Amino acid sequence: MIVEQRDYHVFTGKLNEVVHLYETEGMELQQEYLGNLLGAFTTDVGALSTYTSMWGYASYADREERRARLQADARWKDFLARLQPLLHTQQNRILIPTPFSPIR
Numbered sequence: 094m095i096v097e098q099r100d101y102h103v104f105t106g107k108l109n110e111v112v113h114l115y116e117t118e119g120m121e122l123q124q125e126y127l128g129n130l131l132g133a134f135t136t137d138v139g140a141l142s143t144y145t146s147m148w149g150y151a152s153y154a155d156r157e158e159r160r161a162r163l164q165a166d167a168r169w170k171d172f173l174a175r176l177q178p179l180l181h182t183q184q185n186r187i188l189i190p191t192p193f194s195p196i197r
Contacts, residue, residue, distance in 0.1 A: 094149055094197055096131060096188040097156060101144045107179040108135060108142045114179075115144070119172050123148075126163035131196065149196065153187065 103111050112135065124130060129149040136143040150156040163169050190197040 094151060094190060095153055095156065096190065096196065097148045097150065098186050098188055099146050099148070100140075100184045101180050102140060102182040102184075103142045103144060103179055104181050105142055108144065111144050111176065111179050114172070114176055115146075119176070122166065122169050122172060123163065126166070126169075127159050156187075 101111065115133065120130070120133070123146075127148050127150075131147040131149050133147075134145045136145070148156075150159065
């Protein structure tokens, strides 16, 4: 298994709007294609105004295939058109669990 951590750094004052968009639209679409949500978070300490999601995949190839199908969906493109103006930066990372990790 691999884990994708995706951080969206949101313009000040727009975090609640981003969370609402995901709660009411984005999460359902992502679940349909990506399937294994490990968690969705906002920050309280550190880089504030950040929305983080973590998704589990069987492999990097599984991630690529699932994300490609999501990106091809017109509903997702519409969602992104409304989300992207609220974001000022994004950071993604792929995490590989250690042999002793509870998630593997």
